[in-house]
Structures are given as C-alpha cells and as structure tokens.
Amino acid sequence: MHNFNDFDQIINKVDLFVLEPSFSQEKSRRLNKLPSDYIDDRDILRLCSYLIAFSQNSNSELVDKLIKSGNIDKVFQNFEIDEVIKMNPCDIVEQQWDLIKVMRQQGKIFHIIMLARKIKKIGNLSDIFNNNRIPKRIESKSDIEEFWKGFNELQNILKDNKIPFFQSTTSLLHFLLESGYDCVKPDLVVMKVGKKLGIVESVESDENLRTVVRTIQEYSLDRGLRPSVVDFYFLIDEGQKWAKNFVRNEFYK
Numbered sequence: 001m002h003n004f005n006d007f008d009q010i011i012n013k014v015d016l017f018v019l020e021p022s023f024s025q026e027k028s029r030r031l032n033k034l035p036s037d038y039i040d041d042r043d044i045l046r047l048c049s050y051l052i053a054f055s056q057n058s059n060s061e062l063v064d065k066l067i068k069s070g071n072i073d074k075v076f077q078n079f080e081i082d083e084v085i086k087m088n089p090c091d092i093v094e095q096q097w098d099l100i101k102v103m104r105q106q107g108k109i110f111h112i113i114m115l116a117r118k119i120k121k122i123g124n125l126s127d128i129f130n131n132n133r134i135p136k137r138i139e140s141k142s143d144i145e146e147f148w149k150g151f152n153e154l155q156n157i158l159k160d161n162k163i164p165f166f167q168s169t170t171s172l173l174h175f176l177l178e179s180g181y182d183c184v185k186p187d188l189v190v191m192k193v194g195k196k197l198g199i200v201e202s203v204e205s206d207e208n209l210r211t212v213v214r215t216i217q218e219y220s221l222d223r224g225l226r227p228s229v230v231d232f233y234f235l236i237d238e239g240q241k242w243a244k245n246f247v248r249n250e251f252y253k
Helices: 005-015 022-032 041-054 060-069 071-075 089-103 107-122 125-130 141-160 169-178 188-196 206-223 227-237
Strands: none
Touching (some): 005 227, 022 227, 041 060, 041 071, 041 089, 041 125, 060 071, 089 107, 125 141, 141 169, 141 206, 169 206, 169 227, 188 206
C-alpha cells in the first residue's frame, strides 16, 4: 500500500491557490457525476468523438472551447450515425478542417467516421456499455477488484468487436471517467504525477497505467474522495493547459 501523505500534500498545496468560483464548480461537477444508461448509440458516438478530439496530446483548453462552440457537432451532423457513415474524411479536411483544426491530427476524422460505421454494424453498442459489470461507485476494496474485472471484460468485448480507439486502456478509462465512473484517465500528465509520487518508475506500459489508476482509487477510498476529483488535482499540479485556469499563477512559481 502506497504512503498517501504525498497525495495529501498535492491537494493541500492546490487548495491554497484556487480560483473561485470556477474551481468549486468543476470539483462539484466531478463529485456529483454518476453513470447513467446511454440512451442510444448517438450518445456514445458523440462522447467518443469528443474524447478522440482530446486524445494524443491535443491542447485540452482549445479542444474544450471547440466542443463548447458546437463546431464539432456541426461538422459531424450532430452525430447522426446514418449521416456520419456516409462522410468522406478527405472532404471534411478540404472543406471544414478550419472549424475543428485544434484537434491537430486529421486522422482523428477517419477514426470518428470508422467508429460510426462500426457502431452501425454492431447495432447495439449502447447495450454493451449499459450491461457492463463495473460498479457505479467504488465504496469498498472489493469494489476496486470488481471494477477491474468488469473493465477487463468490457475491454475484451470491444477488442473482439474491433471497436477503433476505445480498445486502449487509456481511452476506455477516459470514456468511463467522463461517463461518471470512479476512475481516471492515465494520460501523460497524470502519469508524470504518478512517477513523481513513486507509484511507478516509468510513464510507459499498460501495467503502469493500471497501477496509477488503481492507486488513485485506493487513495480516494481511503480519504473519502472520488478519483475524478483527485484527477482534477493532478492535472492542476502538473500544469495541464486547461487545468491551469483553476489556480492563481503563483501556484506554478
């Protein structure tokens, strides 16, 4: 079991420099978000597309603004599956790239369209996600065990169905985090904090990603927090572009 005092130090330090009311609003949003059933496959395509936009070290602040602007919804026809599957990535690059260029990689357009085609082919991706066996909240050590059992099952189903992008541990954890489950997205920012705290020796490898997420789950359970809130503190601590907006500049001096 990791010594959690160093986690406490990060949280205590961030708390000295927070900008209100935005910090408390975001913390509250994370505290209160709980998983609910996905209504239909369009919900899943929309959320997955947003997460694809954030992926591969895109500027989180600019992608957040892109999503709020509605431009990504506009380009992808409000994520109507039957419309997206007819799209040609080259046409979007030629005609509408300027609207969504903060995604950085044009290949993401291809991923979104391929995902829509895969969802159409499977026909019930929302059922697959709704019927997962992951606990909706982690309230005991056995819930952590059940989380990872359910996670592995879901990941294997996505691999068997060759679902693009979300077979990866990081992307699937990001999807679950945004859906309200008790986990974090082990991106480079979070992994750097994990390495700094001595949870892992390297930011690489699937095993290390899982170790960091699991340790955050154990800490959250021990301290009566939610992993998504600890994730927020980690993003601020390591200076993620979007997260820097929630603390005063002196924090980084």
